[in-house]
Structures are given as structure tokens and as C-alpha cells.
Amino acid sequence: MTAKLYKKDVFVEAIEFTNTPENHQAIIDFAGLPISVEYTSDGVQVRVIRGAYSVLIARLGEYIVKEVDGSLRVCTREGLEAEGYALYVDE
Template structure:
């Protein structure tokens, strides 16, 4: 008999908005070094996971830390379509 199960998980996310303190907040969040690039296509943040593993977030995109600790990038719209906001941390970082 086929059965379907649902698992609720918590994730954390931070938006790259290129404001003062945002870069350090992302470094603290990811626990990894970052660099910001100003290109002809716009501003993007690179989270450096390893020599050949870089996560690229464009301005306004969110960096998501999954329940298993892995990182990914998605838009705020995609994030809100998949997850319900349960807590928002604000403050001086």
C-alpha cells in the first residue's frame, strides 16, 4: 500500500541587500568567506564554500540554510511559496 508522509522542517534565510552590515551578517550566517562583485549585470555576492564551490546570490535574493546545514539561493517569492515565516530577527546584527 502506498503512503505519503510530510515532514515539517525549519530553515534559516538571509537576504542579500548590499546594505551596511549585510556582508558581515551573511558571513556570520554562512560561516564562510564572501566577496561582492559589481558587474555590468548588477551586484552579486559570492559565498566561497571551497576552491571550486561558490554560491552566487544576486541583489535581493536569499541565502537559505537548510535543516542539514547546506546552503542554497532562492528568491523571496520562491521561499515564501514553500515555507511559512515563523520568526523574524531584526537588529544591529
């Protein structure tokens, strides 16, 4: 008997940083962590503060992604699509 391959679809949650007051609160609620917004010479960015030495930085238009295990990372929409993710719409 030969081995068979099985595929599992995995859902991740993602929120885009758009730099509005409502978006700031949505990111806080999404991550469950405090944030700070910085205006730098390179543009605006949000810092999700995971700990004293652990900060996640997302620039305007990037997504904060919550993995299945609850960990956070930053990705672009194009990056998510390249990884095989498509926007899921519950009908």
C-alpha cells in the first residue's frame, strides 16, 4: 500500500493598517496588545507592543496576520495571495 497525501485548508485572520482612529482601536482589539503609531521620514507605521523587547511593525497598507497558533506577523495582501490565501467571504 502506498502513502496518500492529504491537504488541509487553514484560515488566518488579518487586519490592514489604515491609520484611522477606528483602525487603531480595531488593531488593539484584534491583537489584544497595546500599540503606538509613529510618523517617520519613511511614512507612518504602527508598532504592536508584544513585550519590552518584542515589537511588531506594520507600515501603512500592510496587514497584521494572526496565525492559527495565535502568533502575529506582518504581510502584504500580495504576500498573502502568494502564500495561497484568498479572501474568505461568509455568505
